[in-house]
Amino acid sequence: MADERDKSAASESKRPPVDHGRRGVRGAVFGSFLGVGLAALGAAGGLWTLATSRFLLPNAVTEPPSRFKAGFPGDYLPGHVETRFKDEFGVFVIHGTYRGKSQIYALSPVCTHLGCIVIWQEGEQKFKCPCHGSGFYRDGVNFEGPAPRPLERYAIRIADDGQLEVDRSKQFQEELGQWDDPACYVSV
Numbered sequence: 001m002a003d004e005r006d007k008s009a010a011s012e013s014k015r016p017p018v019d020h021g022r023r024g025v026r027g028a029v030f031g032s033f034l035g036v037g038l039a040a041l042g043a044a045g046g047l048w049t050l051a052t053s054r055f056l057l058p059n060a061v062t063e064p065p066s067r068f069k070a071g072f073p074g075d076y077l078p079g080h081v082e083t084r085f086k087d088e089f090g091v092f093v094i095h096g097t098y099r100g101k102s103q104i105y106a107l108s109p110v111c112t113h114l115g116c117i118v119i120w121q122e123g124e125q126k127f128k129c130p131c132h133g134s135g136f137y138r139d140g141v142n143f144e145g146p147a148p149r150p151l152e153r154y155a156i157r158i159a160d161d162g163q164l165e166v167d168r169s170k171q172f173q174e175e176l177g178q179w180d181d182p183a184c185y186v187s188v
């Protein structure tokens with residue numbers, strides 16, 4: 001019996017010591033991996049919620065209003081092309097002439113070829129399309145390049161406060177005879 005106890009004590013003493021410290025490190029590493037995994041899962045869930053709510057909530061991108069005030073007729077000297085409304089509202093307001101009549105009118109900057117935005121060239125006194133070179137006179141009528149027809153006009157009127165009011169919801173095309181409609185110009 002004593003021999004057996006001695007043998008078992010000897011074999012116990014040959015076993016390598018248990019390294020509690022290494023186990024602790026492994027546990028900590030596993031725990032941190034688990035934590036990172038759960039955090040990533042949470043982030044993915046959050047992104048998914050955001051992505052789906054994008055379709056459930058109304059679109060927050062706002063269009064500029066279709067009507068805007070463009071100052072008083074007296075602010076526009078003969079021949080003046082006002083470009084400051086182009087970026088915000090997509091409109092040129094012009095004191096020009098059409099068929100010999102002095103008018104203030106609002107032109108769309110959208111080229112009638114393929115829809116690029118024309119720019120006003122003060123030096124050359126014309127609208128020029130940067131895409132394929134179409135040119136338009138101050139009154140919006142095309143004279144060079146592939147554009148097949150004039151720029152379009154928007155409705156314009158004198159509002160109750162005496163200012164010009166442009167309404168982009170109504171458009172007028174010269175080739176259809178619509179520029180004769182007094183709703184698309186103010187006589188000056």
Ligand code: FES
Pocket residue numbers: 111112113114115116129130131132133134145146147
């Ligand atoms: Fe203007 Fe082609 S889009 S010339």
